[in-house]
Amino acid sequence: MPRHRSAKRPMHILIFGGTGDANRIIRSLQHEFGQDIRLQLSLAGRTSAPSIPDGVPVRIGGFGGPEGIIAHFKTEKIDLAIDATHPYATAISANIAKACHAVAMPCIQFHRPAWAKTEQDNWIIVNSIEEAARILPDHGTRALIASGAKNLHAFEGLEKTWLLVRTVDAPRDTFDLAYGEWLFARGPFSVEGETELLERNEIDVIVCKNSGGKATFAKIEAARDLKIPVIMIARPGGEPVLQAPDAKTVVQNVRNFLEQF
Template sequence: MKVLLLGGTTEARRLASMIDGEADVVTSLAGRTTEPLRPAGEVRVGGFGGVDGLARYLRDARIDAVVDATHPFAATISGNAAVACGASGVPLLILRRPGWTAVPGDEWHRVASLPEAAGRLPRLGRRVFLTTGRQGIAHFAALDDCWFLARSVEPPTGTVPRHLEVLLGRGPFTVAAERDLITRHRVDVLVTKDSGGSDAKLVAARELGIPVLMVNRPAAPDATTVSTADAALSWLRTLDR
């Protein structure tokens, strides 16, 4: 059995390790970071060339199943995978970590997009902890009255806010470290995307009474969906009987 794993997440790397040795796995990475954490098995880097290119790859590489374990905000490749798999008759599974849910003590303001977040931000605070990834920073470039601490794996490129400090880092982070970071930089609002996974920064914001501007996830394709690598492996095993 040969599996194409659309990766780039912790869940994808865990699943690749679980599959490796039991089936042939090819993990596809988008190539947006120069030093990605490499999973077990074969790795390919870069896009497929849209729906037609992905469908052609599925055929030429004789792929038996696709697991979409990309970031919850990787809407383009997820949509392309759904269409290409449907056209090719290749089974598709979506592996998505659960989103975050507010609990008592949270002050969350949900928005549908990064541009909407930028529009609402000045009403919530002026010293901003921005954790939307380097590609999202440009949406806040016009906010000259705000100061930003932006954390990303690699430095941002293109247009950035006038008052910006960049902190390079790759999680997971502890609650204590996040609380110290927010306090030390006098942050008064956190901006993030509903990615799920480790929520240390959200716990720290709750403890410090900091409002959170939360960007909602895009809708996922209509396909079988699981939330853990173990469940994804069970699904693959049912196909290989």
Template sequence: MKVLLLAGSGEGRVLADALYKMGVNAVASLAGATRQAKPLALPTRIGGFGGEDGFCEYLEREKITHVLDATHPFASRISHRTALVSARKSLKYMQYLRPAWTAQAGDQWHHIRDETDVLGLLNKTPSTVFLATGRQTLERFANLEGHRIICRQIDPPTSPFPFEGGEYCIGRPPFSVGREVELFEALGVDLLVVKNAGGTASRSKLDAAALLGLPVAMIERPPQPDAPKVDTIEAALDWVRAC
């Protein structure tokens, strides 16, 4: 048995540590979106596979027998491809998908389908919009030009903001609730935009918004592959143990 761990989420790091301690023959893969990412406990490859053909070639060359998909809930294109290829090659596949966030007392959430729907939540007065959505989908907010747009990302930018009125806020998680409150107040944030990634580590921004009475534009998750899923670390490890 040889396991490929697609470790694109925070839980991917936890799974890598656990698989290493269990002595499982496994290799991890990171897309390389974050520069100078902290090393994982497992041998790690960084970067894309080169499309479906490259992915198939990698699986054959490395003699992968099991795939544990712990990518980000919004990396659905990768998950769909991985599940499809795994089924075609008769590889065992399991998706770890952490539970989505649900609104709590005090939350002012507006559920939207995608980034372009944020505009409908703003009035004609220029607003300060804080994007906690990463840089990969930044260009989808171009219809917000005319408002002050602040995009938080981990690494310093290597190119200008893609449209007028935007600026970057550099920060590396985790962020405490108190720190988020201070940041949102200092920036004068009127609307927080978040992808429904789920998880406890990054919920602090939502708790901070609730304390400040800030509205939140909650982007719903894309459809996930029709494939086996678990929603806890222990269940994912149990799947490996049973293989």
């Protein structure tokens, strides 16, 4: 049961979300702290139908850099920031970290653990989506592109590799998919479903990011079973803020801040 501190005002927490992890963190915080905290969720607005937890006010749209985030901190009287954006949303994470450092705002970054390669996996590690697109024709003729909706233009002009491009929504940037098909789908996915998808489309190579988590890991398991190579785009470096690998650790860190609040 939440422990209430009626003598003090609730701690106002801004959560930068856009992932299922953010929603799970919100539910955990609500369950653990109840009226001791007040939550606000910030979304970039890139997904057309985001899942939003009940009872949490939402801000949608960008901030215009660290200065905009700082202004929002002050206007909304934020006490603590939680960065639960996607592991590859490097621009917003960098801006959050800079803003928090600038005003000494406590910040917790949910850092979902990356997937770990096993002896049964055939991963080709690259550092960017551009590098993935450049080497793709060397590794297959029918590819599942599961790297998200951004920077798909890197795959334009490939004439020898058929592309099955899977995204949650249509990309905002222009992308000419001349040789392939679109597939709009949202995880979580099952191993059985991913295996059927790969076999039905005769996929012989996958391109994806090392996002971590369970929701989209099934494609990695299916590729392992089918002995399909995966061109894995490595994670970028993180910002120097307090990191938490799971919702339980986020809750514990919030408890620590709350006790000092």
